[in-house]
Amino acid sequence: MQPGTTPREVAQAVSWSRRNFLRSVTGASVGGALAGLAPRRLHARPRDRKVIVVTFGGGARDEETFMPEGQENIPHLLTELIPRATFFSQVVNRGILGHYVATASLATGVYETFNNFAAVPPDSPTVFEYFRKDLKRPVSDAWVVAPSNGFNRIGESGHRSYGRGLGAGVILPKRLLAAALSSSLGTQYEHLLRDNYETPLYAPELSGNSVELHQMAEVLRLSVGDFAAHARTLASPDELSVYIARQLMRQLAPSLLWITLHDIDIAHSGTYSLYLEAIQRTDRLCAEIWKTVESEPEYTGKTTMFILPDFGRDSDSDSGGNGFQHHRTGDPLSRTTWMIAMGPGIRENAVIDRQLEPTDLVPTLGALLGFQTPLSHGKPALEVV
């Protein structure tokens, strides 16, 4: 950051840079007036609508994505998804830059402040609780697929007016796979069981509303043998998560599905090549999720998908960090990220410059699906609801 440059100015510069790049690559239009970007009205009734949220735990920087030199890493976002989406170029995270606490903040619409490495539920009600309580939806209608490091509590808050019994089912595919494997088979699946590099030696005890192995066969109608056999063909933990998400979509067709990807966090190991590979894989997986939406009768034509990193990573220019490796400095670049919204009724190939916060996601989902989010601190993104 140049001396005298404020965080707001940096965030705006990032936004402009992303917008100009997208304009050159996709011909995206820029929305100056909100009225010009009002979404087309949906024909589907709120009750029939579905929402999929894809978050990245382990953000990717613009250098490796939206800047010209990063373009090669996100071909699917640039050519398949963004041309069909409204792109919010400036989502500024003002909370704690730790993956579990930040993802929990996304899911509650409140900046949560608990210990990032503790296996605790969010303090504020989650979007899953608002959704189920307000719309009287069954537990099978809201699901989370997440990495195993602490995310098992993300489906349900500790809030006294919500909480127990109102949250989402949580599937931790790596945990399921580890449980499904006999020790002799372990080496064939090691690539899917990689640990979190931010806290490489921490795997909190499971508790909360997470699905165990014996429930999986019943819930997903997927035998342990089939699960393990298919897992062998996959390349990474995130591939496993997307595989499970597809099973959920086919078997239960939940109206609210939340997928948290985490491969990009390999960056914490300091290996730039593995970080780039993970960005490329995440880019491909996002496109595959949307293809599933388009091919599944329960989803096609009535699903809105949101894609957003939980936050960014440190810039090269901040001497307090070590560039792409971490997100510790709290500098404006590590706080400024983006969001894609796509689906029926949402303006295609449009860029929104105004600043959003991650806490705006929950009220946006509430407005889309027709439920109240009274304890959320955010505001709905009117451009997509």
Add this chain to the structure above:
Amino acid sequence: MLPDQLTADSFRGYPPRARQIAAGQVALLRELPIGFVPLLLRELIAYDWKFPAERKELDNQFAYLQPRSAEARRQLMAGFAGLRLSSELERFDWVNAPAQFSEQLTTHLWATHQIDAFRSAATDYIQKVHAAAPREPLPLRRLGLVAVGQGVPENKYRLFRKLRQQGVYFSNVKPENGIPLLLEVAAARAKAHPVPYGHWYIDGGAGEAAPAAGLTCISYNSLAPARAALQEKMQQAYSSMGPEAFRTMLAKMQPEDLGLGAAGDAILSRFQVSLLTEGSGTQVFSTTFVQWAAREALRRAEPMTLLLRFAPRQRNRPMNELLAETHRKPELDPQGSLIDADMGAYYTWLNQQRLEGADDSRFLVWFEEHNEAVAIAPALARNTESGDPVDLQHLLKQLA
């Protein structure tokens, strides 16, 4: 405990030189806010094992703070004094465990949305100290030399994409005798300007034999026993402790815990332990080790000469497997390592440019045993290319 309760006796647990300085500065320390003093003590408690450049930096801070009036110090410290700390932090034994206090303070600042205010106060303070510090001419221009791509026969990745903008990209370099030439240059500079910890050679593999006197040498392979000892402790910790306890365990680790404590250079041993216990990925990936070691050497020792040689790292595996590296022959990933090293070279240049004398510093990165290199120096045009045949010796002369 609050700073105004400090006495000279508060520091009886400190190593000798640190204790002496703390006792001499106790009147000053008593006047500073609790949001600042433990951070200063975190540096001071390690004074006995700090590099000369770090000691000078700390001395400069005391020299800057000492003569200020109470009002001037109050204004200078206003950003730190305005931080809201918890009573748990105030009760913490920050005199004897300032590093652990610092970890907890960081967590508290994030959770209470004060991290930006803290960063702003810290940046402002450091800028003022630096601006007031006396300037001494450097004994010679800084030089960074980096060899990347060991063991890569063929490459399709566009190398040096960030560094090309800073200097001349040479596409027809004669690679013969390259590594010995780079070592010769580093050794000659160390001999001609014998500054303690002023000339470094960091290798991601075994390192070349018989390094010259005056060259501070570190290699990934030479630390294999220390890494094995650490990896074993990490494996043991896997099922028995949470992340905070794990970090505390690492922070308390001494050279002798990792077999580095016997004879030899105590300052360097401590530095090596810090690379393995504070760096993320340095325990298992040689490319990360070299990049982080270079960053820390530049930040802390401010060397005049830095020679890096990246080597192939092991392939990515589950953490348990990576930590068991010494019990098996790891499969290597030369191509991925080249990409890691390319970024590592860029970060090394960036870190070199953060030091005094940046305007006159020089830098060379070379694709080992191949024809590509980038040279950066004030006299070399930025963002240019040369396809003319050139040998490394000639390039090094241009940088001299």
